[in-house]
Amino acid sequence: MANLFYINSLSFKPFYTFASTKQQGELSMELLCPAGNLASLKTALNAGADAVYLGLKDDTNARSFAGLNFTPDKLQEAAQFTHKQGRKLFLTINTFPKPGEESRWYQAVDLAANCGMDALIVADLSLLDYAHSRYPHIPLHLSVQASATNLGALSLYKEEFNIARAVLPRVLSMKQVRDLAKVSPVDLEVFAFGSLCIMAEGRCHLSSYVTGQSPNTGGSCSPAKHVRWQEQDQSRLTRLNEVLIDVSNVDEQMGYPVVCKGRYLTDAQDSPEYLLESPTSLNTLSLIPELAQAGIVSLKIEGRQRSPAYVEQVTRVWRRAIDTYLQDPQHFQCRSEWDSALAKVSEGQITTLGAYERNWQ
Amino acid sequence: MKISLGPLLYCWKKPQVMDFYQRVAHSPIPLVYLGEAVCSRRRELKFGDYLALASMLKQAGKQVVLSTLALLEAPSEYNELKKQVENGEFIIEANDVAAVQQAKALGLPFVCGPSINNYNLASLTRLHGWGMQRFVMPLELSRSWLVKVIEAAGGKLPFEIEVFGHGHMPLAHSARCFTARHMGLHKDQCNIVCLSHPQGLLAQTQEAQPLLRLNGIQTQSAACVDLSAEIADMQGLGVDYFRVSPSDLGSIEIAGLLTQGQPLPKPEMPCNGYWHDAPGMVSR
Numbered sequence: 001m002a003n004l005f006y007i008n009s010l011s012f013k014p015f016y017t018f019a020s021t022k023q024q025g026e027l028s029m030e031l032l033c034p035a036g037n038l039a040s041l042k043t044a045l046n047a048g049a050d051a052v053y054l055g056l057k058d059d060t061n062a063r064s065f066a067g068l069n070f071t072p073d074k075l076q077e078a079a080q081f082t083h084k085q086g087r088k089l090f091l092t093i094n095t096f097p098k099p100g101e102e103s104r105w106y107q108a109v110d111l112a113a114n115c116g117m118d119a120l121i122v123a124d125l126s127l128l129d130y131a132h133s134r135y136p137h138i139p140l141h142l143s144v145q146a147s148a149t150n151l152g153a154l155s156l157y158k159e160e161f162n163i164a165r166a167v168l169p170r171v172l173s174m175k176q177v178r179d180l181a182k183v184s185p186v187d188l189e190v191f192a193f194g195s196l197c198i199m200a201e202g203r204c205h206l207s208s209y210v211t212g213q214s215p216n217t218g219g220s221c222s223p224a225k226h227v228r229w230q231e232q233d234q235s236r237l238t239r240l241n242e243v244l245i246d247v248s249n250v251d252e253q254m255g256y257p258v259v260c261k262g263r264y265l266t267d268a269q270d271s272p273e274y275l276l277e278s279p280t281s282l283n284t285l286s287l288i289p290e291l292a293q294a295g296i297v298s299l300k301i302e303g304r305q306r307s308p309a310y311v312e313q314v315t316r317v318w319r320r321a322i323d324t325y326l327q328d329p330q331h332f333q334c335r336s337e338w339d340s341a342l343a344k345v346s347e348g349q350i351t352t353l354g355a356y357e358r359n360w361q
Numbered sequence: 362m363k364i365s366l367g368p369l370l371y372c373w374k375k376p377q378v379m380d381f382y383q384r385v386a387h388s389p390i391p392l393v394y395l396g397e398a399v400c401s402r403r404r405e406l407k408f409g410d411y412l413a414l415a416s417m418l419k420q421a422g423k424q425v426v427l428s429t430l431a432l433l434e435a436p437s438e439y440n441e442l443k444k445q446v447e448n449g450e451f452i453i454e455a456n457d458v459a460a461v462q463q464a465k466a467l468g469l470p471f472v473c474g475p476s477i478n479n480y481n482l483a484s485l486t487r488l489h490g491w492g493m494q495r496f497v498m499p500l501e502l503s504r505s506w507l508v509k510v511i512e513a514a515g516g517k518l519p520f521e522i523e524v525f526g527h528g529h530m531p532l533a534h535s536a537r538c539f540t541a542r543h544m545g546l547h548k549d550q551c552n553i554v555c556l557s558h559p560q561g562l563l564a565q566t567q568e569a570q571p572l573l574r575l576n577g578i579q580t581q582s583a584a585c586v587d588l589s590a591e592i593a594d595m596q597g598l599g600v601d602y603f604r605v606s607p608s609d610l611g612s613i614e615i616a617g618l619l620t621q622g623q624p625l626p627k628p629e630m631p632c633n634g635y636w637h638d639a640p641g642m643v644s645r
Contacts, residue, residue: 096480099509126483146478150433152442152459171536176434183436199533199580200432203476206533206573208501209582209641212634216480217501241640244566260533260580264564264572266543275564275575276539355536361548 029291030298031322032090032189033315036068039308041078047312048319051088053121054078055304060108061092062145063304064219072111079115088118092304094143096124096216106130113138121167122146123202128161139164141189145202145215151183158185165189167300169201174287174356178294187297193314194302195347196282196354197221198260206259211241222258238262247272255279255347283342283351285318286334288325310345317341362596364619365392365523367606368428368454370531371576372555375405381610382414386421388613389620392602393418396428396445398456398474399531400538400577401438402551408444415451431456431476432534432578452494465491475500475525476534482513485520495521497604500530503638504591507598521601527589527615527625528606529561529574530582530641539575560608571630572642584632584642589625591636 033049035041044052055061057069070078075091082089091112097105105127112120113135120138122128123145131140142148142157144167157163165187168177181188199206201215208214211226222240230237231250238246238257245262248254255261261279263272282302284291291299299322301314317338325332343351354360366385369378385393395418396411397403406414415425427448433439439459446453446463455461456474464471473496479485485496498507511518540562541551561574561581571583585608588595592603605616618625634643 096478097483099481099506099513102481102483124478124480124484125487126481129483129487146458148458150439150457150459151436152433152439152462153457156458156462156465171432171534172434173536179436198537199535202478203431204533205501205530205641206580208635209530209532210572212638212640214501216478243570243572243642244568247567259572262566264566265569266562266564272567273543275543275573276535276580277537358549359547361536361538 028326029288029296029322030088030189031315031318032298032300033311034194034301034304034306035078035311036063036065036304036306037070037308038074038078038081040306040311042081043308043312044315045082045085045087047315049087049315051090051118051298052078052082053090053092053300053304055092056108056111058104058108059219060095060105062094062215062219062221063092064095065224065305068305072115075111076115079117083116090119090121090141091115091117092121092143093127094121094123094145095219097127098217102126109135119164128157128163132161136162142166142186143202144169144191147200147202149180149200151180151185154180154184154186165297167191170197170282171200171355173358173361174290174294175358177296177356178290181294181296188295189298189300190284190291190296191282191302192284192291192299193318193342194282195256196277196280196352198277198354210243210259222256227257255281278350279347280350280352281342281346282354283339283346284353284356285321285338285342287353287356288321288334289329289332292325292329306345313341313345362592362600363391363602364616365602365604366390366394366612366616367525367528367604368394368396368398369607370399370529370579370581371559371561371608372400372403372405372553373559374556375410377559378406379414381607381613382418384610384613386418386423388617390423390605390613390616391620392424392426394426394428394454396454398428398431398454399534399579400555401430401435401441402548403553403555403577405553405556408441412448412450419451425451426454426472427451428454428474429456429460431474431531433457433459434536454497461488461491461493468492470494472523473497476531482510485510485518489520493520495523495601497523497525500525500532501635501641504594504598504636505638507600511599517599522599523602523604524588524595524600525586525606526592526595526603527585527587527619528604528608528612529585530606531576531579532573532582532641533580535578535580538578539580540577543575582632582641584630584644585628586633586635587625587628587631588633588636589619591633592619
């Protein structure tokens with residue numbers, strides 16, 4: 001497990017200080033893993049995560065699923081456990097405060113400060129404002145839900161709220177990521193692996209159009225209570241709030257049902273097609289060298305809603321891949337056993353480079 | 362309350378666009394949004410063409426706002442945006458925070474389009490401080506949301522309110538061009554295939570329920586929002602503009618009827634769910 005980055009984290013050097021001074025081409029990359037509960041958090045740290053992100057057990061974050069996430073007590077426990085190991089813990093508060101209920105979001109920021117979070121992942125302007133003015137010492141990471149894809153947007157958030165880092169939406173090609181990293185006034189984090197959101201995050205209303213709830217308003221995309229499977233003969237009908245979004249064979253391996261990954265018809269065709277995207281996962285193992293050379297400071301693994309087994313598998317593979325790269329950047333090659341280990345936990349068991357690859361677009 | 366005409370979200374041939382806005386010039390619509398808000402590859406009209414149209418509409422007595430791209434990915438798009446913001450005459454509709462940043466830096470007033478995330482009074486107030494004069498309510502928000510925001514502001518907002526009242530809603534934007542992909546084309550060699558789908562490409566469920574309209578990188582609602590029955594109520598709440606998002610020439614007629622307080626023909630597939638705190642596709 002010894003590697004360049006680990007030496008840094010074990011010496012308790014704050015990562016954000018390290019990252020903010022990072023020069024183009026300098027080789028280090030944080031592995032940032034998800035945790036929906038303490039078991040996943042411990043698993044992620046054991047498997048080699050440099051930092052873990054999590055959310056509170058309410059609608060202040062965009063993975064508000066039943067049975068997931070952390071109460072204030074558990075958050076405290078998570079922080080102590082993580083800091084004892086010299087790693088980082090980020091609290092995700094990335095939904096948008098509702099009128100008349102803003103205090104719930106402000107309290108989440110206060111709680112994060114009390115628990116000694118290493119960063120806050122925030123999208124809403126008013127919440128960035130609150131966190132920046134009350135707790136200027138806590139680094140702010142601009143959530144992907146803020147949908148900042150360009151120099152102008154990043155500059156505004158930097159000037160106004162002194163954000164330290166931004167999480168890029170999954171809409172940029174590798175070249176565009178590289179171009180942006182050259183001029184970005186803040187550190188950049190990208191999604192490296194997990195469920196593939198194909199729309200500019202934070203500005204997608206497909207879920208609320210069908211179910212009434214979106215990540216922005218209700219804290220989740222395609223809430224489970226609206227999902228219904230029906231089996232008919234050898235077919236499985238997948239419905240979201242009664243809208244038929246797919247018909248599959250009962251043996252077919254399907255991902256979690258979302259509007260953008262359904263099979264639909266156009267006037268010109270008789271057979272249904274995945275008109276937007278098929279059930280695939282993002283996997284950017286092969287892009288590690290390019291992302292490192294572009295100066296990306298953090299690789300994010302998606303999946304706070306996934307099991308500890310998923311977190312373990314994915315974290316282990318990514319730890320190994322990043323270490324392998326850092327030890328010998330010139331000769332890095334993506335190994336097939338890594339890809340196949342990841343494919344086992346991928347949606348639909350198919351992986352893609354998504355928008356990073358221009359041809360996907 | 363007045364009627365506004367949103368930016369044309371589809372890709373039409375230049376002569377059709379020119380004809381459309383000539384007709385708009387002769388309509389009673391007082392406020393017109395103009396510009397490419399979806400895809401920078403659509404170059405039937407150049408920036409100069411839009412400026413000429415804006416001047417023509419201004420001379421016809423319209424208030425004109427230049428709409429900007431909702432999703433900026435390439436440095437060239439950001440540079441184009443700067444040019445738009447710096448046009449020196451017309452205010453802009455910011456559809457991405459980059460446009461807010463540009464307008465703010467130049468001390469220019471701006472309108473926040475529906476794809477700027479304004480979910481509470483504190484955020485709106487912040488944007489107002491940066492120069493926001495009007496905002497279009499994010500599509501998924503409701504009447505009750507608006508009431509709470511107005512109440513929290515003491516009964517009146519210090520900036521104007523616009524509601525997306527009629528048309529197909531732009532629900533999402535992606536890096537992927539769904540239209541090109543459907544036609545078996547790469548985005549970079551798309552042949553501007555969106556020209557062949559002047560109202561987008563209808564996607565239906567396998568039970569023949571119309572669900573989405575694919576409009577290049579934009580995904581729209583297949584259903585047409587119709588909040589015309591709410592106009593009196595909106596007026597009471599203090600909404601300043603009711604936006605008609607154009608689908609075809611008929612949209613000018615619709616805006617005209619609304620201006621005269623006339624009832625509208627019902628859309629084939631109406632929806633109004635968001636306004637009533639329901640799923641957007643629902644019609645109540």
